Amino acid sequence: MRMIFGLVLLVGIALAGGAVYLAKDQIGQYKNAIARAEAAKQKIVPTQTVYVVTRSLKYGEKLEKEDVRPVEFPVTAIPEGTFGDEKSIFPENTEERRVVLRPIEKNEALLAVKVTLPGEDAGLTSRLERGMRAFAIKVDVSSGVSGFLRPGDRVDVYWTGGVGGGQTRTEVTKLIETGIQLIAVDQRAGDLEGAQIARTVTVAVDPNQVAALAQAQSTGRLSLALVGVGDDSVSPPIEMNQRSLLGIEEKVAAPAAPAEKVCTIRTRKGAEVVELPIPCTN
Incomplete structure (x- = not known):
């Protein structure tokens, strides 16, 4: 009888120990789950x-x-x-x-x-930022990048014209504006389907640029160069004439030989004053 009682007691103690162990493990997992939930909550972006x-x-x-x-x-x-x-x-x-x-x-x-x-x-007025003005530039198939210009594109503007007068007149091409934005092509300010040859493009520029472009357009020919998307490079000053294009160097006239210095003295012969050459001492 005592053996049975002892055996039951041992089994009871073992079961109690196992229950405590399982409870402790469950509590540990629960705490870990709470910690993970708190960490996840901190990572949630409002x-x-x-x-x-x-x-x-x-x-x-x-x-x-x-x-x-x-x-x-x-x-x-x-x-x-x-x-x-x-x-x-x-x-x-x-x-x-x-x-x-x-x-x-x-x-x-x-x-x-x-x-x-x-x-x-x-309309165009709704596409102009504060202080900007709309200015139209005449283009054709060559100056307008073969019809591939679209509203929203950025372009560099080159001027070609004569500088000087008479025999010294020289044809020059010069970069006058960089990275200006197109807001319309012909009378269309939205997307265009396919390549279309435009007669005019409208750009958004400030009043000083308007004056420069108006002067350039009235005195020469303007050409546009399309700027790539995301290109933030700054173009250096560019000017090209025919001699620079062909690599012809300007002929520099040889310096003139200095005139020989002549020293004289004046002497009087009767009523006449005569200049006689003498060696220069300095």
Whole structure:
């Protein structure tokens, strides 16, 4: 009997020890899970509602309610000029719609600078920044980069004309403006399909540049050179004439030989004064 009691006691002690061990293990796992949850919570980035477009939008299209949707955007990465609610995009006090000013890709955040105010026209004036002016430049197939210019591109402007007058007149090509932005090609300020030969392009420049381009266009011929996307290099001053192009060096006239110095003395012979040459001493 005593043996059975002892055996039961031992089994009870073993079971109790096992229960304690299992409980301790469960508590440890629970603490680890809480720690992982706290660490994950600290990594969560706070978000804010931002409206993005549901399809690709082109210049001149009207913005409709089905063209936008809300998404949660990281607060630290929200671009300037976004919309946080539908009422700010489509005010309740008007039925007029905003018009797209610049191409917007699907799922791109809708920015105020890329659309007009409700009911506002999407003309050139809406594409000009403060202090800038629109100026038209005449182009053809050669000066207009074979019709590959598009609104939004940047170009360098070269002037070709005569410098000097008479026999000294020289034809010169000079870089006069760099990286100016095109805002329209002919009468189109939006995207163009395929290569189209333009007659005029409109650029956004400041008043000083307007004066320079007007003077250059009236005194010579302007040519455009397309600048690559993302090219932020600064072009050095460039000027080329025919001699520089062909590598012809200017002929420099040989310096004239110094005139021989002659020394004289004056002497009187009767009523006549006569100059006689003598060796120069210094």
